[in-house]
Amino acid sequence: DELNQVQRYKLDALFVQRPAQAVIGHGSRGPVPPSWEIIKDFILLDEKRCPEGLSLAESKEKCNSGAYITSWNTVKLTEPLRYERNRHTGMFRSIRVRDFVAEKYIERAGAWVKSGCSLQPTIWSNMNEPPPPSTIVAMICADCIPRATGTNQELFECECPSY
Secondary structure (H helix, E strand, O other), rough: HHHHHHHHHHHHHHHOOOEEEEEEEEOOOOOOOOOOEEEEEEOOOOOOOOOOOOOOOOOHHEEEEEEEEEEEEEEEEEEEEEEEEEOOOOEEEEEEEEEOOOOOOEEEOOOOOEEEEEEOOOOOOOOOOOOOOOEEEEEEEEEEEEEOOOOOOOOEEEEEEOO
């Protein structure tokens, strides 16, 4: 029936390559106000090419959004914002290296999403507020139109017209 065809189409659409955007938000730092960068349009590869569990080197090569984030935690790192896809659901999430401790890279991942934005850190999720001071937040968005809003482009929204 027609309803099942629509549901099947939407489910199948989760597993294919999809257009996406990398977004980085900067909290205020002293006199520098908070801001958002909608960095790059790219294609989310399918779950066969970018599954969970790839090695860091392979993930950087295949599943790289093209946006780079510099973090100053234990050491200064400039690493790509990457993503991975769930083999069973087709959902995606953002991943990135955020620190290097005891000779190991510490990675963080955003929430799994079908459409919208997979945000890091997951502890901050209030899009009605600018990013917290001295903080970098990052996300990968698909099936929505990301944009900075507010007087100083300090707020973020992602309109999802496809759902």
